[in-house]
Amino acid sequence: xxxxxxxxxxxxxxxxxRMHKEIGLSHATSLRITRKLSRLAESVAWARPVLATKTxxxxxxxxxxxxxxxxxxxxxxxxxxx
Amino acid sequence: xASAGPLVPDWFSNAHPLHLSAEEQRDIKDGFDAKGIFLNxxxxxxYSNLEIAILSxxxxxxxxxxxxxxxxxxxxxxxxxxxxxxxxxxGLSDLSYALRxxxxxxxxxxxxxxxxxxxxxxxxxRNLRSISDxxxxxxxxxxxxxxxxxxxxxxxxxxxxxxxxxxxxxxIERYRRWMSIRRSLGSDFDRLNPKEIAAMIxxxxxxxxxxxxxxxxx
Numbered sequence: 008x009x010x011x012x013x014x015x016x017x018x019x020x021x022x023x024x025r026m027h028k029e030i031g032l033s034h035a036t037s038l039r040i041t042r043k044l045s046r047l048a049e050s051v052a053w054a055r056p057v058l059a060t061k062t063x064x065x066x067x068x069x070x071x072x073x074x075x076x077x078x079x080x081x082x083x084x085x086x087x088x089x
Numbered sequence: 090x091a092s093a094g095p096l097v098p099d100w101f102s103n104a105h106p107l108h109l110s111a112e113e114q115r116d117i118k119d120g121f122d123a124k125g126i127f128l129n130x131x132x133x134x135x136y137s138n139l140e141i142a143i144l145s146x147x148x149x150x151x152x153x154x155x156x157x158x159x160x161x162x163x164x165x166x167x168x169x170x171x172x173x174x175x176x177x178x179x180g181l182s183d184l185s186y187a188l189r190x191x192x193x194x195x196x197x198x199x200x201x202x203x204x205x206x207x208x209x210x211x212x213x214x215r216n217l218r219s220i221s222d223x224x225x226x227x228x229x230x231x232x233x234x235x236x237x238x239x240x241x242x243x244x245x246x247x248x249x250x251x252x253x254x255x256x257x258x259x260x261i262e263r264y265r266r267w268m269s270i271r272r273s274l275g276s277d278f279d280r281l282n283p284k285e286i287a288a289m290i291x292x293x294x295x296x297x298x299x300x301x302x303x304x305x306x307x
Contacts, residue, residue: 022292022296022297025292025296026289026292029288029292030285030288030289030292031285032281032285036277036280039277040274040277040289043273043274043275043277044270044273044274044293044296044297044299045297046273047269047270047273047297047299048293048297048298048299051269051299053266053299053300054297054298054299054300055298055299055300056298057296057297057298
């Protein structure tokens with residue numbers, strides 16, 4: 008069965024943040040433990056597959072930069088040639 | 090398994106090492122945990138596998154383990170241990186390390202305060218030679234084997250602490266998975282207290298699908 012890892016740093020950070028809030032561990036310890044648990048989940052057969060979760064962090068969402076659409080960029084460059 | 094209220098010794102004079110202030114007495118009453126089990130066990134790397142066997146088994150029966158593991162605070166250790174014992178309904182004492190007399194002392198306190206205690210040692214009858222007054226009790230012997238400790242402890246828990254019935258196979262598999270988590274976390278695991286470990290394992294189950302047999306669905 009295929010397994011999914013939490014996507015990128017946002018997933019790991021979200022779990023680490025949960026660990027920090029619910030258990031009261033320091034940020035650094037929470038992050039270290041979360042990374043180790045994530046690696047363990049990838050390596051053992053008894054870990055249930057978990058779907059990658061999207062971030063709920065608004066800041067993380069707003070910081071995503073989108074590339075300009077290809078069609079517009081092409082039109083502009085074509086115009087400059089004329 | 091009738092629920093017993095907390096015994097709070099309020100008769101100790103101010104000069105007594107286990108004297109409890111009015112505030113401490115109130116904290117014990119308010120914080121009494123009917124599912125709490127005080128673990129009077131050695132804190133040693135050699136004992137680490139048996140410690141995991143105990144933690145994985147008692148949590149499978151929804152008990153909350155308490156240990157006086159952290160030594161960072163300046164308070165007197167025996168006072169802290171006494172308060173923890175009084176807040177727990179149950180106890181577990183391992184007398185394997187015959188040269189450390191802290192364990193028999195703490196077992197004596199647990200028995201005197203009416204706690205239901207699981208007493209275990211490494212070799213059968215060895216401790217009875219030095220504490221013959223314990224002859225009345227059923228002392229279990231783990232012989233250094235986590236599997237044997239799990240089997241004996243689960244029988245005792247089912248008789249004295251819980252209505253749950255769990256097979257040895259599931260409990261031993263649960264122990265093996267706890268050991269995997271312990272190995273992968275290394276020293277980070279050893280720095281956590283039992284409550285923090287239980288909470289961390291719940292999160293690991295939720296977020297990474299690290300399933301442990303005999304866990305109750307939340």
